Amino acid sequence: MVDSNASIDTVFRALGEPTRLRMIQELSRGERTIGDLAEPLDMTLAGASKHIGVLEQAGLLTREKRGRERVCRLRPEALLAARDWTQKYSAFWNDRLDALDAAIREQDDE
Amino acid sequence: MVDSNASIDTVFRALGEPTRLRMIQELSRGERTIGDLAEPLDMTLAGASKHIGVLEQAGLLTREKRGRERVCRLRPEALLAARDWTQKYSAFWNDRLDALDAAIREQDDE
DNA sequence: GTTACTATCAACCATATGGTTTAGTATTTC
DNA sequence: GAAATACTAAACCATATGGTTGATAGTAAC
Numbered sequence: 001m002v003d004s005n006a007s008i009d010t011v012f013r014a015l016g017e018p019t020r021l022r023m024i025q026e027l028s029r030g031e032r033t034i035g036d037l038a039e040p041l042d043m044t045l046a047g048a049s050k051h052i053g054v055l056e057q058a059g060l061l062t063r064e065k066r067g068r069e070r071v072c073r074l075r076p077e078a079l080l081a082a083r084d085w086t087q088k089y090s091a092f093w094n095d096r097l098d099a100l101d102a103a104i105r106e107q108d109d110e
Numbered sequence: 111m112v113d114s115n116a117s118i119d120t121v122f123r124a125l126g127e128p129t130r131l132r133m134i135q136e137l138s139r140g141e142r143t144i145g146d147l148a149e150p151l152d153m154t155l156a157g158a159s160k161h162i163g164v165l166e167q168a169g170l171l172t173r174e175k176r177g178r179e180r181v182c183r184l185r186p187e188a189l190l191a192a193r194d195w196t197q198k199y200s201a202f203w204n205d206r207l208d209a210l211d212a213a214i215r216e217q218d219d220e
Numbered sequence: 221g222t223t224a225c226t227a228t229c230a231a232c233c234a235t236a237t238g239g240t241t242t243a244g245t246a247t248t249t250c
Numbered sequence: 251g252a253a254a255t256a257c258t259a260a261a262c263c264a265t266a267t268g269g270t271t272g273a274t275a276g277t278a279a280c
Contacts, residue, residue, distance in 0.1 A: 013126025015196075017238085018119045028199045034257065045257060047239055053258095054237095068247040068256045079200035083193055086125075089138045090189035127268085144227060155227060157269055163228095164267095178226045178277040 006059040008085050011078050014058035019043070020051050024074065027061060033069045116169040118195050121188050124168035129153070130161050134184065137171060143179040 014020060023037050038048035052072060055061050059078035064071045124130060133147050148158035162182060165171050169188035174181045 007128075009126055009128045009131050011126075012122050012131075016119055016121075016123030016126040018117075019238085021119050021122075024199055035255090044240065046241080046259085049258060050238075065246095065257095070257065074199075076200045079196045083196035083200055086189045086193035086196065089134055089184075090186045090193055129268085145225095154270065156229085156271080159228060160268075175227095175276095180227065 006057065006078065008081060011058045011060065011082050014054050014060055015082065017051070017054075020055055023048075023051060023055065024060065024079075027072060027074045031071050031073050033071055035069070037072065116167065116188065118191060121168045121170065121192050124164050124170055125192065127161070127164075130165055133158075133161060133165065134170065134189075137182060137184045141181050141183050143181055145179070147182065 015024070019041060022041065026032055026037060026040070034045055034048050034052060037052065038045050041048065052061070052063060052070075056063055059075060061072050061074050064073065125134070129151060132151065136142055136147060136150070144155055144158050144162060147162065148155050151158065162171070162173060162180075166173055169185060171182050171184050174183065
C-alpha cells in the first residue's frame, strides 16, 4: 500500500479533467516541459502551467527547473495510491463473498 | 481489463469529491437508501440525491426503486476501470525498465 | 382518505474551475 | 547589452459545482 502526502480525493479531482488526463498520458512516455505539454493541447502556456500546478499539488508529478524550462516528471506514488483505493473498494463484492464463504464454513464445522 | 460506459475522466471526477468518496465507502459495506447516505453526512436529501446522480452517471452505482425508497448498490465495473487506468499509467516506470532490459538483451545478442 | 415519509425537480446562490490576456522574471542567444 | 524564449502571476470572465429551499409525486401507515 502506497501513501501520498495529498489526500486521495485531491488525486481523483486532479485526474477528473480530460486535459489533465492527456497530460498524464503524455508524461507516461517520458519527461516533458510545460511547452511540450501545452502544444498538442492547443492551449496557452499559462493555461498548461495551471493544470500542471493542480497535478503537482496532487502529488502526481514533479516540476524541476532546468535552464529556462521546467521539466515535468510523473510520480508513480500518487497514481499507485489511487490504484490501491479503487482496488480496495472494487473488491468489496469479493470480500463479501469471502465473508459468506467463511460463515458457511463455520456453520459446517458446528 | 474492464470497460465502463462512462468515460474514465467522468469516473475520476465523480470520485474527486470527499462527500462522494465517503458515500462510496459507505456503499462498500452494503446497499443503502438515499436517506441512509444523507444522514451521516449531515446533508439534505436533495443534496445527497444530486451526489448519487453524479455517481450513477459515472457508472459507479445503480439506483433501484423499492417502495418509496431508492436503494443504491455499488457497481464494481467503474471502479475497476479506474483501477486499470491508474495501474496502466503508474506502471510506466516498470515499462520503461522493461524496454531498457529488452534493449540491453538485444544488444547482447548481436 | 388523510397524514407522514422518501425522494426528486426546479430555482436559486456562493464559490470553484478552466480558460484567457497582459505584464513581469529568468534564462539563453546574438 | 538587446532580443527572444519559457514560464509564472494576477486579474478577469464564463461556466460548472455543491449546496440550499420550496414545491411536487409516489408510497406507506393509520
